[in-house]
Amino acid sequence: xxxxxxxxxxxxxxxxxxxxxxxxxxxxxxxxxxxxxxxxxxxxxxxxxxxxxxxxxxxxxxxxxxxxxxxxxxxxxxxxxxxxxxxxxxxxxxxxxxxxxxxxxxxxxxxxxxxxxxxxxxxxxxxxxxxxxxxxxxxxxxxxxxxxxxxxxxxxxxxxxxxxxxxxxxxxxxxxxxxxxxxxxxxxxxxxxxxxxxxxxxxxxxxxxxxxxxxxxxxxxxxxxxxxxxxxxxxxxxxxxxxxxxxxxxxxxxxxxxxxxxxxxxxxxxxxxxxxxxxxxxxxxxxxxxxxxxxxxxxxxxxxxxxxxx
Amino acid sequence: xxxxxxxxxxxxxxxxxxxxxxxxxxxxxxxxxxxxxxxxxxxxxxxxxxxxxxxxxxxxxxxxxxxxxxxxxxxxxxxxxxxxxxxxxxxxxxxxxxxxxxxxxxxxxxxxxxxxxxxxxxxxxxxxxxxxxxxxxxxxxxxxxxxxxxxxxxxxxxxxxxxxxxxxxxxxxxxxxxxxxxxxxxxxxxxxxxxxxxxxxxxxxxxxxxxxxxxxxxxxxxxxxxxxxxxxxxxxxxxxxxxxxxxxxxxxxxxxxxxxxxxxxxxxxxxxxxxxxxxxxxxxxxxxxxxxxxxxxxxxxxxxxxxxxxxxxxxxxxxxxxxxxxxxxxxxxxxxxxx
Numbered sequence: 214x215x216x217x218x219x220x221x222x223x224x225x226x227x228x229x230x231x232x233x234x235x236x237x238x239x240x241x242x243x244x245x246x247x248x249x250x251x252x253x254x255x256x257x258x259x260x261x262x263x264x265x266x267x268x269x270x271x272x273x274x275x276x277x278x279x280x281x282x283x284x285x286x287x288x289x290x291x292x293x294x295x296x297x298x299x300x301x302x303x304x305x306x307x308x309x310x311x312x313x314x315x316x317x318x319x320x321x322x323x324x325x326x327x328x329x330x331x332x333x334x335x336x337x338x339x340x341x342x343x344x345x346x347x348x349x350x351x352x353x354x355x356x357x358x359x360x361x362x363x364x365x366x367x368x369x370x371x372x373x374x375x376x377x378x379x380x381x382x383x384x385x386x387x388x389x390x391x392x393x394x395x396x397x398x399x400x401x402x403x404x405x406x407x408x409x410x411x412x413x414x415x416x417x418x419x420x421x422x423x424x425x426x427x428x429x430x431x432x433x434x435x436x437x438x439x440x441x442x443x444x445x446x447x448x449x450x451x452x453x454x455x456x457x458x459x460x461x462x463x464x465x466x467x468x469x470x471x472x473x474x475x476x477x478x479x480x481x482x483x484x485x486x487x488x489x490x491x492x493x494x495x496x497x498x499x500x501x502x503x504x505x506x507x508x509x510x511x512x513x514x515x516x517x518x519x520x521x522x523x
Numbered sequence: 524x525x526x527x528x529x530x531x532x533x534x535x536x537x538x539x540x541x542x543x544x545x546x547x548x549x550x551x552x553x554x555x556x557x558x559x560x561x562x563x564x565x566x567x568x569x570x571x572x573x574x575x576x577x578x579x580x581x582x583x584x585x586x587x588x589x590x591x592x593x594x595x596x597x598x599x600x601x602x603x604x605x606x607x608x609x610x611x612x613x614x615x616x617x618x619x620x621x622x623x624x625x626x627x628x629x630x631x632x633x634x635x636x637x638x639x640x641x642x643x644x645x646x647x648x649x650x651x652x653x654x655x656x657x658x659x660x661x662x663x664x665x666x667x668x669x670x671x672x673x674x675x676x677x678x679x680x681x682x683x684x685x686x687x688x689x690x691x692x693x694x695x696x697x698x699x700x701x702x703x704x705x706x707x708x709x710x711x712x713x714x715x716x717x718x719x720x721x722x723x724x725x726x727x728x729x730x731x732x733x734x735x736x737x738x739x740x741x742x743x744x745x746x747x748x749x750x751x752x753x754x755x756x757x758x759x760x761x762x763x764x765x766x767x768x769x770x771x772x773x774x775x776x777x778x779x780x781x782x783x784x785x786x787x788x789x790x791x792x793x794x795x796x797x798x799x800x801x802x803x804x805x806x807x808x809x810x811x812x813x814x815x816x817x818x819x820x821x822x823x824x825x826x827x828x829x830x831x832x833x834x835x836x837x838x839x840x841x842x843x844x845x846x847x848x849x850x851x852x853x854x855x856x857x858x859x860x861x862x
Contacts, residue, residue, distance in 0.1 A: 260706055262862065284708040292706040298698035302537040303530055314526035315707040338537075358707070 214259065214362065214395065219268035221254050221417075228254040230417035232268070238361075241384070241394040243408035245401060245508060247518070251417040252397040253295055256366050259395065260292050273361060288316055291360030293351045295367050295397075301340035305331055305350055308339060309357055316358040329353040329383055345376025352383055363387060365396040369403060381407055401508035413512055420515050428511045433462040434478035437510050438487065441472040441500040451494070458486045463514065476506065476514070527709075527717035531691065532724060544686070545729060549679045550736045556798070557668045557741050567593040568635040571602045571611040578617050585646055586615075591638055615639060672737040673824035674797040679729055680756060681791060681817050684763025685770060685784050687725070688718045692771035693780040702862040715856065719764050726760040746831030754834065755827060758841060759820045762848030766816070768855040775860070791817040819843035 219232040228251045236242045244252045257263040259270055261277040270277060275286055299308050306322055313319035326332045329349040334342060342350065348368060355363060365384070369377040377400075384394060384407055398404055404411045405425040413421040413428070421428055429435060451473075455464035460479040466472075477483040480503050491498060512518075535541055567590075572583050574596045586594035597605065597614075605611045606624065612635035616622040621643060625632035645651075695701045704714060730753075737743035745752055770787055774780035794801060794808075795817035804812055812818050819840035826832035826840075834841075 262702060262706060284710070287706070287708040290706070292703075294699060294703055294706065296699050297703040298700065299703075300530065300534055300695075300700065302534045307530060307533060311526045311530045312707065315704075315709040317708075354703075 214273070214393070215269075215271045216259060217269045219255065219258060219270070220266050221251075221258060221263065222266055227417050229258065229265070232417070232419060234412065234419070236393065236395060238393050239388070239391060240410065241388055241396070241408050243404040243411040244395070244397040244414055245399065245404045245411050245512075246397075246414035247399060247512075250414040252414055253366055254417075255414070256364055256395065256397055257294075260290070260364050261286070288318070288358065289361045291355035291358050291363045293355040293363075293365050293368060295370075297351060299339050299347070299350065299354070302338060304336050304338050305342070306335045308350065309353060312354040313357045318359060320357050320359055325353045325357045328356055328386070330379065343376075345372050345379065348372060348376065348380060349383065352380065356383075356387065361393060363392055363394045365394065367397055367399070369398065369400065377403070401512070404508055411508065413508070413515065415512075415516055421511060425508055428508060429506050432476050432506050432510060432514055434460075434476050435506045436477050436480045436483075436503060437506050438475040438477055438480065438483060438503045439472055439500070440475075440487070440498055440502075442491075443497040443499045454490055454494075455487070458483055458490065460486075465514075465517070472500065474510075474513070476510070524713040524717050524720065527714060528720040528724075531717060531721040534691065535687065535721070535725065541687075545679070545683045545725070546732050549675045549729075549733050553668070553672060553675050553733065553736060554740065556671055567591060568613075568631060568638065569605075569611045570594045570635055570639060571597040571605060571614040573602055573614060573616040574598045576617040582615065582617050582643075585642055586639060589638060589642055592635070592642075613639060615643075666741075668737070668741045669743050669829055670800075670825070671798070672733065672741075672743045673828045674821050676730065676733050676756070677759065677795070677817055677821040677824055678792060678797045679733060680726070680759040680820065681763050681766075681788060683725065683729060684722060684760060685767040685788060687722060688764050688767030689771040689774075689780050689784055690777065692718075692768065693774050693777055696771075696774075696860065696862070697776060699862075705861050711859075711861065712856070715768060715852075715859075718768065719761060722760050722764045723757065726756060730756050743828070745828050747827035747833065751834045751837075752824070752827050755820070755823050755837070755841065755844075758844050758848070759816075759824075762816050762820070762844045762851070765848040765851035765855065768859075769851040772855045772859045791815055794818065796821050814843060816844050816847040 214234070214236040216232060216234050219229050219234075220227070221229040230251075232251075232255060244255060246252050254263060258265045259272065261270075261272075261283065272286060273289060275282070277283060277286070303311070305326070309322045309325055313322065313325075320328070322335075323332075326335060329352055331346060331349055331353065334346060339347065339350065352365065352368060355365070363384075368384075369380050372380070381403070384396070388394060394407075396407070408425060410422070410424050411428065412419045421431070423431070452464055452466065455461060455473065455475060458475075460477045460483040461475050462478060463476040465474055475483065475487070484501075484503070570586055570592050572579050572586070572594055575598075579596050583594045583596055586592050597611075602611070602614050606614050606626075609629070612625065612629065612631040614624040616624065623636050623639065625636055627633060692701075695704075734743075734745065734752075766787065770783045771780055774783060794804065794812045795815050796812075797817070801809070801812045801818060813822075823837045823840040823844070826837055
């Protein structure tokens with residue numbers, strides 16, 4: 214899958230501002246970014262549902278065309294859209310029978326039910342399904358075509374942890390069978406666990422691209438220490454002092470909430486030094502946490518903003 | 524396409540309200556109107572006689588002796604009020620020269636005037652020179668219910684075509700299901716044709732229910748050929764499904780499409796001779812009224828059910844129905860919003 218110089222605007226809003234992307238066969242690629250970053254617009258252009266204002270797209274070696282060629286390409290894709298509500302009054306089995314009827318070489322209803330582990334809900338109407346079950350049915354409708362390429366737009370948004378894990382298992386099994394996946398998400402944990410490579414999007418552009426490990430390594434250190442002070446900002450020259458602490462690579466004041474975040478290589482050296490520094494300055498801590506660096510921290514370091522509003 | 528039509532039908536029969544509006548409602552309507560306009564005639568006409576003048580009691584007695592009149596003595600205020608509200612058709616002010624007070628635009632009042640005048644004139648010595656005998660006819664085919672059933676059939680085809688197709692298209696669009704279908708290799712024409720297919724299946728049930736009801740309850744028969752009737756309803760269902768698609772081709776919300784549906788259907792309910800003959804409209808309007816698809820369909824249905832006309836004589840109305848259907852379908856395909 215390939216796209217070059219992709220742009221799309223809606224009125225005055227630029228949704229996608231010149232995007233280049235290459236995704237190899239067999240890869241699981243994640244588009245990561247906050248709401249409104251242009252992830253959905255991008256994936257819908259790639260799916261051939263939205264026409265780009267500029268740029269080229271080629272899927273499985275072919276550009277999008279109308280008519281028979283477009284349909285032939287669709288035969289090989291499996292698509293789950295972010296906001297589709299399947300017909301409430303149909304049962305799981307009937308919904309799948311409907312979707313499989315669109316494809317020449319589709320899975321049987323039983324096979325695809327087994328893939329998403331919905332066998333016991335076969336006769337249940339869609340309206341009675343839980344959020345996680347509905348989402349698995351939506352993915353089943355995408356998998357029913359025996360796709361080479363699977364598009365998933367925020368497949369786990371709003372789901373409980375168990376449903377999320379079930380969906381991850383479905384995606385992993387699809388990949389193990391040789392499928393290619395493009396998914397969008399705003400859960401960095403999901404991207405880190407599932408994706409071979411991720412692209413972090415913001416304001417319609419890709420601001421970072423690579424394997425999750427490489428992106429986290431680009432922070433220069435793999436731990437993050439966050440703290441906040443009782444008296445707010447902490448006084449003159451604090452940032453410079455923080456940067457001078459042993460093991461600290463990056464220090465920044467949070468844009469919101471008055472907190473500070475340090476990217477550090479060695480927590481066991483940095484934290485005692487931080488406490489000593491604050492003691493000398495007479496500042497009192499109201500919060501202190503440390504965690505392994507995540508893609509979220511990559512996003513914060515690139516944009517100064519949180520990936521998701523807390 | 525078969526699966527799409529199947530899905531469409533399942534969604535329909537699992538919606539009890541929709542089933543009622545399509546099958547139950549026209550039958551309830553036919554039953555109620557059939558009862559209201561049953562052939563007992565207009566019944567007794569209520570006539571008032573103004574109190575106070577000499578001979579008011581005698582006049583009431585002689586008017587009451589007619590089986591078609593019911594007279595009562597009323598004082599001036601009460602008489603005025605009842606005349607205004609239509610509870611009496613006519614007020615008689617007795618005296619040497621009588622006064623008939625009534626609204627000449629009301630058929631009932633004009634009837635009452637004729638009856639009352641006959642009795643008054645005969646009581647004062649008029650002799651009728653000609654001998655006449657009444658021969659009352661109440662044959663099947665000329666009653667109101669015979670007129671009504673084909674009209675309801677036409678109205679039902681219109682309603683279920685436009686509601687059935689319009690709502691489900693817009694609902695699919697609103698729920699982004701249409702967009703999801705676009706992400707499959709489904710042919711667009713198959714999606715649209717699936718509506719026609721599922722409409723045709725329900726059509727058989729709708730027509731059977733309404734015609735069967737009319738036949739059992741009111742002895743409304745079909746004089747012409749059943750095959751012709753089936754063909755005409757088929758054509759009507761196709762035309763209105765096309766119109767439904769056209770109405771739903773752009774709307775994004777159920778509210779939006781509801782307004783459009785009423786805009787399309789309401790004029791036809793009134794103008795197209797469903798409940799009363801469109802001949803009542805001014806002559807200048809008639810050509811426009813006749814060009815409406817429901818008018819043409821109703822005319823054709825009545826011709827087959829009441830007069831037993833063959834299909835060959837129905838070329839014009841059927842061409843109008845088919846034309847509307849084909850045109851709506853083609854335009855709908857052109858302007859359809861697929862996402």
